[in-house]
Amino acid sequence: MFHIKTYNQIAEDGLRRFKPNEYAVNDAEQADAWVIRSHDVHQADIPPYLLAIARAGAGVNNIPLDRLARQGVVVFHTPGANANAVKELVLASMLLSVRPILEGANWVNNHTFADQTSLEEAMEQQKRRFVGSELRGKRVGIVGLGAIGASLANDLLHLGIDVIGYDPHLSVDGAWNISQQVKRAKQLSELLADVDILTIHMPLTDDTRHMIDATWFKQMKPGATVLNFARGELVNDADLLEALDDNVATYITDFPKQVLLGHPQVVAFPHLGASTHESEVNCAIQAVDTLKLYLETGSIRNSANFPNTELPYVGKRRLAVLHLNVPNMVGQIASRLAENGINIDNMVNRSRNDVAYTLIDIDNHKHETLSVNALYDIEGVMRVREF
Numbered sequence: 001m002f003h004i005k006t007y008n009q010i011a012e013d014g015l016r017r018f019k020p021n022e023y024a025v026n027d028a029e030q031a032d033a034w035v036i037r038s039h040d041v042h043q044a045d046i047p048p049y050l051l052a053i054a055r056a057g058a059g060v061n062n063i064p065l066d067r068l069a070r071q072g073v074v075v076f077h078t079p080g081a082n083a084n085a086v087k088e089l090v091l092a093s094m095l096l097s098v099r100p101i102l103e104g105a106n107w108v109n110n111h112t113f114a115d116q117t118s119l120e121e122a123m124e125q126q127k128r129r130f131v132g133s134e135l136r137g138k139r140v141g142i143v144g145l146g147a148i149g150a151s152l153a154n155d156l157l158h159l160g161i162d163v164i165g166y167d168p169h170l171s172v173d174g175a176w177n178i179s180q181q182v183k184r185a186k187q188l189s190e191l192l193a194d195v196d197i198l199t200i201h202m203p204l205t206d207d208t209r210h211m212i213d214a215t216w217f218k219q220m221k222p223g224a225t226v227l228n229f230a231r232g233e234l235v236n237d238a239d240l241l242e243a244l245d246d247n248v249a250t251y252i253t254d255f256p257k258q259v260l261l262g263h264p265q266v267v268a269f270p271h272l273g274a275s276t277h278e279s280e281v282n283c284a285i286q287a288v289d290t291l292k293l294y295l296e297t298g299s300i301r302n303s304a305n306f307p308n309t310e311l312p313y314v315g316k317r318r319l320a321v322l323h324l325n326v327p328n329m330v331g332q333i334a335s336r337l338a339e340n341g342i343n344i345d346n347m348v349n350r351s352r353n354d355v356a357y358t359l360i361d362i363d364n365h366k367h368e369t370l371s372v373n374a375l376y377d378i379e380g381v382m383r384v385r386e387f
């Protein structure tokens, strides 16, 4: 029986995949794994028995990935599972940025009119205040062409928008997902100077924190709109406030900040990007499925801090060793097994940055000689699991 603890609202369609005879959800203090959304793990105590954390979402800046890796805690996330929800809210926000739709709706809803005739007369008189422009023909710059950025880029083309993207880390697979009509900026400056709307879709890391600052804003066109549905900490707020007094007309964000609230040129949503039923279900299902795969078979899929490592589970006795990525680890593991009379049937080893993972299937008839302690004796081994 595995014990699971959840933080935040995790969709039932996902949690139902934990079979009650195999999993107990939120019923014990000592959980083997957590399923979370935006819960801040940086401040949390990590108990030694915690095996994994599954983040039902894309961004993992709320989780200390490296620290957990060195403690042998595998972190999973759900790449792409909420991309469509975010993209649709970004599209809606782009429309809001060019047409004063909310202002018009507020005006008509917050007035009282004597009768239908006076309502219609007032409307005809006032509607010129709410004239906007069209997205078609505008130029949009997208920084970060991953799951959200790529899908957005392709859709914007269909709306007749000129799209230019910047992503210095774009993978070959990622590039295949993007229409050739999307222009590639080699330098950020090529994009900033030219766009009517800039939208940010890169992760928050130590390298990108506060990256969007005066050097960016100063290069932008007068009247430009900036959309941030990625993370609030990507932006230098003091520089943004100055830019809003200068050339940036509007800032639309999913990450409200106290210093920006109520600013007439700022529209803030309460982190709603992924808040659709479809996205919440997709994320929960993907998070639960990858977590179950790991807990039940040791295979790692969609991890944010360990290498993806899959070995089909054929029911043989299996060892899973989480260890540091240092020379001769596989050699030492193989020797310890041989010393214990254990024959390796199948094995896979993958590394990622400072850590690595070795999955070993061993011959069934030798399993009684297995001693996990023999592997823990190897320096650099963080955790050993047996299946």
Ligand SMILES: NC(=O)C1=CN([C@@H]2O[C@H](COP(=O)(O)OP(=O)(O)OC[C@H]3O[C@@H](n4cnc5c(N)ncnc54)[C@H](O)[C@@H]3O)[C@@H](O)[C@H]2O)C=CC1
Residues within 6 Å of the ligand: 057, 058, 059, 060, 079, 080, 082, 083, 086, 143, 144, 145, 146, 147, 148, 149, 166, 167, 168, 169, 170, 171, 174, 201, 202, 203, 204, 208, 229, 230, 231, 254, 271, 272, 273, 274, 275
């Ligand atoms: N508002 C919300 O509810 C949501 C927000 N997000 C945020 O959006 C971010 C992006 O999400 P996805 O597209 O799903 O992630 P993704 O991992 O598929 O794409 C991120 C892209 O950013 C690129 N990138 C990294 N550093 C960059 C840099 N310095 N300059 C330009 N590009 C850079 C990467 O190469 C990658 O292609 C997430 O990290 C998360 O912070 C994601 C989902 C929901």
Ligand SMILES: O=C(O)CCC(=O)C(=O)O
Residues within 6 Å of the ligand: 037, 038, 056, 057, 058, 059, 060, 082, 271, 274, 275
């Ligand atoms: O779970 C949520 O609502 C937030 C999603 C998010 O920000 C992400 O996936 O990075």
